[in-house]
Amino acid sequence: MIGREKSMEILHQAMGASDADQLEVRISGQGLSLTRFANSAIHQNLTRENASLHVRAVLGKKIGTASTNNTDPESVQQAVRKAEKLAGLQEDNEDFESLPEPGHVGEICNYYPLTAEYSPKQRAEDVRAIVARADKEGFSAFGSHSTVVEELAVMNSLGVEAYDCSTYGYLRTVIEGESGTGYADSLDRDVTRINPQAVAEEAVSRTARAQNPRRLPPGEYEAVFLPYAVADIVRFLGYLGFRARLVQQGRSFMAGRFGDQITGKKVTIWDDGLDGRTLNAPFDAEGVSKQRVNLITDGVAEGVVHDSFTAHKEGMQSTGHARARRGTTMDMPANMIMKPGSSSTDELIANTERGLLVTRFHYTHCPEPREVIMTGTTRDGIFYIEDGKIRYPVRNMRLTDSVLRMFGHISGLSSETKLQRDWWSTFTSLLPAVHVKSSRWSAATEF
Numbered sequence: 001m002i003g004r005e006k007s008m009e010i011l012h013q014a015m016g017a018s019d020a021d022q023l024e025v026r027i028s029g030q031g032l033s034l035t036r037f038a039n040s041a042i043h044q045n046l047t048r049e050n051a052s053l054h055v056r057a058v059l060g061k062k063i064g065t066a067s068t069n070n071t072d073p074e075s076v077q078q079a080v081r082k083a084e085k086l087a088g089l090q091e092d093n094e095d096f097e098s099l100p101e102p103g104h105v106g107e108i109c110n111y112y113p114l115t116a117e118y119s120p121k122q123r124a125e126d127v128r129a130i131v132a133r134a135d136k137e138g139f140s141a142f143g144s145h146s147t148v149v150e151e152l153a154v155m156n157s158l159g160v161e162a163y164d165c166s167t168y169g170y171l172r173t174v175i176e177g178e179s180g181t182g183y184a185d186s187l188d189r190d191v192t193r194i195n196p197q198a199v200a201e202e203a204v205s206r207t208a209r210a211q212n213p214r215r216l217p218p219g220e221y222e223a224v225f226l227p228y229a230v231a232d233i234v235r236f237l238g239y240l241g242f243r244a245r246l247v248q249q250g251r252s253f254m255a256g257r258f259g260d261q262i263t264g265k266k267v268t269i270w271d272d273g274l275d276g277r278t279l280n281a282p283f284d285a286e287g288v289s290k291q292r293v294n295l296i297t298d299g300v301a302e303g304v305v306h307d308s309f310t311a312h313k314e315g316m317q318s319t320g321h322a323r324a325r326r327g328t329t330m331d332m333p334a335n336m337i338m339k340p341g342s343s344s345t346d347e348l349i350a351n352t353e354r355g356l357l358v359t360r361f362h363y364t365h366c367p368e369p370r371e372v373i374m375t376g377t378t379r380d381g382i383f384y385i386e387d388g389k390i391r392y393p394v395r396n397m398r399l400t401d402s403v404l405r406m407f408g409h410i411s412g413l414s415s416e417t418k419l420q421r422d423w424w425s426t427f428t429s430l431l432p433a434v435h436v437k438s439s440r441w442s443a444a445t446e447f
Helices: 004-016 073-088 120-136 196-209 227-240 244-248 308-313 345-350 403-407
Strands: 022-038 041-059 062-068 140-156 161-176 181-188 219-225 269-271 293-297 322-325 328-331 336-338 354-368 373-386 389-393 397-402 410-421 428-444
Touching (some): 004 022, 041 073, 041 120, 062 073, 120 161, 120 196, 161 196, 196 373, 219 227, 227 336, 227 354, 227 373, 227 403, 244 328, 336 410, 354 397, 397 403
Parallel strands (some): 219 354
Antiparallel strands (some): 022 041, 041 062, 269 336, 322 328, 397 428
16 A cells, blocks of 8 residues: 555645646555455455546636556656646536535544454455355355455645545355355454354355245235345435435436435434444545435435535535545445334344345346336345245345335334445445335246
8 A cells, every 4th residue: 555655745746746726636545355265165365456546637617537547756747737638628517616625534443454464364264164164054155255455545726635544354155055045244344343153154044044945926025125135225325316416417316305205204314424333434535524414314305415516516515425436526425324223133024924035136226216216136045924934935036116115114124233235336334124014026036
């Protein structure tokens, strides 16, 4: 990794090379150490480090961007010149007001030395625990174990200057039996808080229960969604609804509905990048301090997240939600939290008359954003519940339903929450299990 001192030196070099009216420069770096395993054997170890410099140049109301992963002085200057040249070729962006002004950025704990120093041998020992547990049942283990160090440095010509370095560990596994699979994972800033034995036990026990699945007809069912599945459901709310830019464009389901009841009263979701239970961060990709934003409160549409661009358009301040994506930035939630309930997951199942227990989804999409219609097939453990008991495993099914409609039929949420990524890894959210009285399934698979 580059480190604070060297990162700031590079950013100052970029600032000194610019003739733009305003300039923003950002370094984003990542050190990834990864162990992959398949068929109960490790087949790959790798370590990869990369850092990129991103430049945003402003000439009046014209904006140009450029990036490079070479941080030597000549490459830095070339990136600045390129961004300025591209800015000069643009049309005026009449909605642009200014890059963000500097503000106070607090200190948080998101760097753990033991995670940064976690060795291939330590990862292999964690994998061994999973493989050993799978072997006892005659199953095969697949998955990955990664430890990551990330750094972000931001500077602009208005005085913003911020640096952060963070870590996380992520252990995931799919356990395969003769006719069914099970999944489990664990994600934490501190890799020593990941319990490989617990991950193994969860995945293996799910696999044992998933053997010889039966086919269920499509239709409407009660459903208990585990946090793995809830992550994909909430993803569509975050990506398609909780963003100020989409509200301003009239494309969000929140547009024109603030203060309205849009889901059931049991739904409360907020975003808080300073919450240590999440993959927390002190500031966003523009160097603006993170703020808590209430998104849905007791089912009522309350707020959306802003970057500097969308905030200035409404005469507001950024909420610290600029997110680097595809070489630029966009307003995006980053640390969504769903308020838990008072039941255990077992109690949610016990309160289900006839329905489904869904572990997770695969390859989800949203064909109708305004109604938040999501569709995707289940994976790695779906089960039929009758009279409050899990009766048998089910072949994978395709959900096609409105998230808002389903969340209007929530009858319970678990008291336990889990830090969870969706299938696309768009978001990492802190989520409970959710019991809905109605969910619509459009197709059944043969596997």
